[in-house]
Amino acid sequence: MTTFSITINGQIHGPMEIRDDLTLNDFLREYLGMTGTKFGCGAGQCLSCAVIVDNPDGTSSTSPTCIVTAADFNGKTIRTVEGHAKNGQLSQLQKAFIEHFAFQCGYCTAGFLNEGQVLLERLSKQRIARAELEKTISEALDGHLCRCTGYVKYHEAVRDVILADPQRYLA
Numbered sequence: 476m477t478t479f480s481i482t483i484n485g486q487i488h489g490p491m492e493i494r495d496d497l498t499l500n501d502f503l504r505e506y507l508g509m510t511g512t513k514f515g516c517g518a519g520q521c522l523s524c525a526v527i528v529d530n531p532d533g534t535s536s537t538s539p540t541c542i543v544t545a546a547d548f549n550g551k552t553i554r555t556v557e558g559h560a561k562n563g564q565l566s567q568l569q570k571a572f573i574e575h576f577a578f579q580c581g582y583c584t585a586g587f588l589n590e591g592q593v594l595l596e597r598l599s600k601q602r603i604a605r606a607e608l609e610k611t612i613s614e615a616l617d618g619h620l621c622r623c624t625g626y627v628k629y630h631e632a633v634r635d636v637i638l639a640d641p642q643r644y645l646a
């Protein structure tokens with residue numbers, strides 16, 4: 476057993492005792508009932524389970540949750556799909572996903588949303604040329620698997636959010 480605490484969407488959970496081998500995915504879904512984070516392959520291959528990690532240097536990144544233990548995230552700060560909407564208002568990226576009909580079953584959506592959000596945050600700190608945008612979005616979303624709608628609509632949704640605010644995201 477391990478003593479563990481974690482901040483999720485701005486709320487501290489713990490300290491509490493957890494099994495050493497408890498995955499972060501099981502902790503979110505089974506302990507906290509936060510089922511927005513999905514469990515797909517369970518092998519680090521589809522990224523449907525990805526969450527946002529807020530790094531100490533102010534950057535953000537994503538991590539799968541199926542192949543890492545919750546204990547690995549002791550003291551860390553993460554965000555899940557449940558944290559994107561604020562005061563009942565969807566984020567710009569969530570709205571764009573809906574406008575583009577980017578998902579069908581939605582199983583992959585939380586992972587794409589978190590990855591897209593991390594990209595937006597990265598570009599807001601380090602803007603890129605318009606000519607780099609398509610490649611940058613493709614590379615950011617690479618690795619996320621979707622069995623329903625394919626990938627174009629997610630790509631277009633992320634692009635729309637960036638192009639809607641070029642001064643923020645583009646050099």
Ligand code: FES
Pocket residue numbers: 513514515516517518519520521522523524525539540541542
């Ligand atoms: S469920 Fe975690 S990568 Fe597929």
Ligand code: FES
Pocket residue numbers: 577578579580581582583584620621622623624
């Ligand atoms: S919307 Fe069903 S897997 Fe992507």
